[in-house]
């Protein structure tokens with residue numbers, strides 16, 4: 001039995017390997033499904049829900065769904081799903097303090113880029129204006145907790161040689177916040193600090209002394225919407 | 235047909251959005267052909283002299299005077315537009331949100347490193363001064379706002395395209411590069 005799976009996304013014929021995550025299979029077929037918490041080949045967290053698609057008329061997260069024969073026609077870019085995703089982006093904006101004009105990640109930020117993609121002019125929800133302390137103790141990293149969207153990428157991916165995470169969540173519910181292990185972060189290498197900044201989809205993890213290094217017009221999402229690279233690949 | 239009438243104001247903003255409007259350069263001559271200005275820092279008309287079609291407001295609300303002006307705009311303008319990040323989400327002034335007002339005033343007038351001499355510990359409290367609000371409010375949390383033009387500031391091209399579309403009744407097609415939050 002072949003393990004090649006045939007399915008369609010919004011009518012477009014796609015193929016993938018059985019068991020492959022839908023979001024990755026889609027990307028290989030030139031279909032962009034937005035992600036914030038997903039990172040290829042890292043165990044999925046399924047925490048942000050931005051990759052929500054419809055399979056057999058049910059909502060599922062494309063980053064946690066292994067494809068099989070039953071996928072059928074996946075809905076991805078329907079007005080309904082786009083509005084759901086826009087609402088998620090808006091919720092994330094009001095939940096943190098996202099002052100883009102003063103943010104080092106602006107122009108390179110995935111959350112902001114999704115705001116552009118879905119033409120968010122104003123969030124439909126009231127601003128929370130939460131206040132979480134900034135942690136600047138590490139010599140290499142600023143942790144701006146007000147911008148964290150709780151994707152867990154840093155917790156899952158940034159570890160020392162013994163497998164210990166530099167980052168962890170603290171508190172619950174409304175009080176949940178990202179925190180950094182003080183002792184580990186005191187000695188974090190330049191490379192790992194850079195990697196932490198790069199995998200963070202927003203401007204919560206910032207490497208010190210390199211803020212605003214790319215001029216406006218040359219940043220990742222200045223000229224093309226997020227996902228254009230995937231959509232142009234096929 | 236008479237020209238559409240525009241009013242503008244800067245509340246808790248930096249006038250950057252107004253500067254961006256001036257950045258439309260020589261298109262301002264075309265704008266004057268298309269519209270008439272009423273209350274606005276651009277022509278220095280201080281009070282509304284008639285009902286307006288479009289109100290452009292930059293800046294959020296950080297004090298009682300801002301709220302008063304905003305409500306006056308809502309009353310006098312058919313269409314009200316939030317221009318720029320501060321109007322839409324409070325912007326940099328809203329960085330004080332979450333800090334008690336007393337702490338902000340203490341920092342500004344008593345304890346801050348740039349305060350200098352203030353031996354009598356004077357806080358501005360003249361009754362002519364507007365009262366500072368508990369936090370900086372986005373405009374749409376106080377009155378109904380019809381449209382939003384994001385950016386810090388929104389680019390001259392975005393302001394131009396939006397205004398022309400609005401006064402000529404054309405559909406607004408915004409190119410990707412023009413919508414920015416910074």
Ligand code: SF4
Nearest residue numbers: 098100103106109203
């Ligand atoms: S993290 Fe992204 S969305 Fe948040 S302030 Fe920075 S650029 Fe804006």
Ligand code: SF4
Nearest residue numbers: 148149151152154200
């Ligand atoms: S700090 Fe960044 S990478 Fe870590 S959980 Fe928050 S948003 Fe995700």
Ligand code: FES
Nearest residue numbers: 046048049051063
């Ligand atoms: S990318 Fe799928 S839930 Fe976050």
